[in-house]
Amino acid sequence: MSYVVRATWTSTADSVDVIGEVLRELAPLSRQEPGNELYVVHQEPNQPLVFHLFEVYTDEEAYRAHGESDHFQRLAVEKAIPILKSREREFHLTLDF
Numbered sequence: 001m002s003y004v005v006r007a008t009w010t011s012t013a014d015s016v017d018v019i020g021e022v023l024r025e026l027a028p029l030s031r032q033e034p035g036n037e038l039y040v041v042h043q044e045p046n047q048p049l050v051f052h053l054f055e056v057y058t059d060e061e062a063y064r065a066h067g068e069s070d071h072f073q074r075l076a077v078e079k080a081i082p083i084l085k086s087r088e089r090e091f092h093l094t095l096d097f
Contacts, residue, residue, distance in 0.1 A: 001059075001094055001095070002059070003060045003062065003063050003091070003092075003093060004054075004055070004092040004093065004094060005056075005057070005063060005089060005090070006052070006090040006092070007053040007055070007087065007088065007089045008051070008087070008089075009023075009080070009086075009087055010049055010085045010086045010087075011049045011050075011084055011085060012084075013049065015083040015085075016048065016049055018083060019051060019080055019083070019084065020051075022076065022079050023041045023051060023053075026072070026075045026076060027041050029069075030055070030069075033062070033066055034062070035057045035059065035061070035063070035066070036056070036058075036062065037058060038054065038055065038056040039054075040053070040055075041053050042054075049085070056094075
């Protein structure tokens with residue numbers, strides 16, 4: 001069973017470039033984390049201020065380690081999250097059939 005996170009980051013018109021830069025740097029670093037199975041970022045073509053993050057971790061502990069990582073703290077917590085219009089997250093578990 002894997003731990004899945006679906007996040008939506010909505011930027012402002014003034015912050016969209018900064019958010020894009022942060023995500024371009026954050027994604028490859030997050031993919032290198034030991035417990036990360038998948039980290040995909042996409043931007044809505046018709047709503048360019050909206051970014052979706054789809055993340056899969058081996059377990060909830062790996063997700064928590066991601067949130068505590070130096071790169072997440074530096075890029076997301078310190079740089080991106082304070083300038084977002086909104087941030088939403090959903091948490092799921094995969095079903096292994």
